[in-house]
Amino acid sequence: MKKVNLTGIKKFEIVDAPKPQIINDGDVLLKIDTVGVCGSDIHYYKEGKIGDQVIDFPFTIGHECSAIVQEIGKRVTNVKPGDIVAVEPALSCHKCQQCLSGREHTCTNQKFLGCPGQIDGCLAEYIVMPERNCYPVPENVNAEMAAMVEPLTIGYYASSFLGMHKLNSLNELGLLNIAILGVGPIGLGVMLSLQARDFKNIFVTDKLDYRLDVAKKNKAVWGGNPDKEDIVSELRKINPEGFDTVFECCGKQEALDNAVDILKPGGTLLIVGIPEEDRISFNISKIRRKEITIQNVRRQNKSVNPVIDLIASGKIYAEFMITHKFQSEKTSEAFDIVANFKDNVVKALVKF
DSSP: OEEEEEEETTEEEEEEOOOOOOOSTTEEEEEEEEEEOOHHHHHHHHHSEETTEEOOSSBOOOOEEEEEEEEEOTTOOSOOTTOEEEEOOEEOOSOSHHHHTTOGGGOTTOEEBTBTTTBOOSOBSEEEEEGGGEEEOOTTSOHHHHHHHHHHHHHHHHHGGGOOHHHHHHHHTTOOOEEEEOOSHHHHHHHHHHHHTTOOOEEEEOSOHHHHHHHHHTTOSEEEOTTTSOHHHHHHHHOTTOEEEEEEOSOOHHHHHHHHHHEEEEEEEEEOSOOSSSOOOOOHHHHHHTTOEEEEOOSOSSOHHHHHHHHHHTSSOOGGGEEEEEEGGGHHHHHHHHHTTGGGOSEEEEEO
16 A cells, blocks of 8 residues: 655655554554644654654654545444544543543543554555544535544634633623634634634734634634734733633744733633643743633544534534645645645645
8 A cells, every 4th residue: 555654854755555454343444535734743744753752764644534434343333334434543542540531632541643652644545443533424524524523623622621601601791802822723723613612702813914814704803913013912902801711722932922911810821732842931920910720732532523513514614724635645745835834825635
């Protein structure tokens, strides 16, 4: 089978590899249809690592994907050959304390597609996954949108932290103000998920004007570029009381600093982006005096089926995010465009 290996910093090679086989009765052989290029993939592409997860080249990355079921193990009952499935890339053990407490996304024995030292990614013609990681999609959801499910679950899970009664009440009164700092695919996913939950006063920032335009066309109420204006000053003019919740979705220190500055006392900072640096910092005086809550968001938890339902029902419409499509032979071009923000890219897909 064809497989796309990352062989060095910014270097891909297409190789022939053995087609994987079903070994366990609960496994499914999948023919990959579409792979999304994720920001975390770009870290591996540009730096060869994310924190202490360092690639030993060559390695196959990629974790956002849809596939067509080819074969099923003897105990598989929820999918059948020919089904289009969205793939949950995290393989949890379902036995550790984290899993048993409902936190499969922080499983202490977890393996993740395309994560160094764990399992090969999905930039390949075929992969084998457990049945529980394969989610069949309705007929009105195509393979490309099925591949978008995984990144959208990140936004959906992040948005779930606003499920408190107090915040819902403020939202109903039109008094809840939310900011999203960074509206690439993950930030846009947060925005769409918030809108699907009827949150409306959503303000966004990004250093790329075309991303701001995309967000505003899709009902963000305000957009600002921190490279061109003092967004803290502007947002304070608009909302003198400050923001209830800020989603940091770009992994930048300056965005974290801006978030602390615009949050109201008692506000919540949700860190969704992955910083390139191993350490970030906060002005302890500001976050202490404001009594700011800082919540990290780790991937997603129990969000795949809700996102599929929202896509199928039309409550989340994310087709506009797909701006570029490449055949697998042009994986290098896809990653170059995403890594360097070329050609107004929002989401690039690789097709097998």
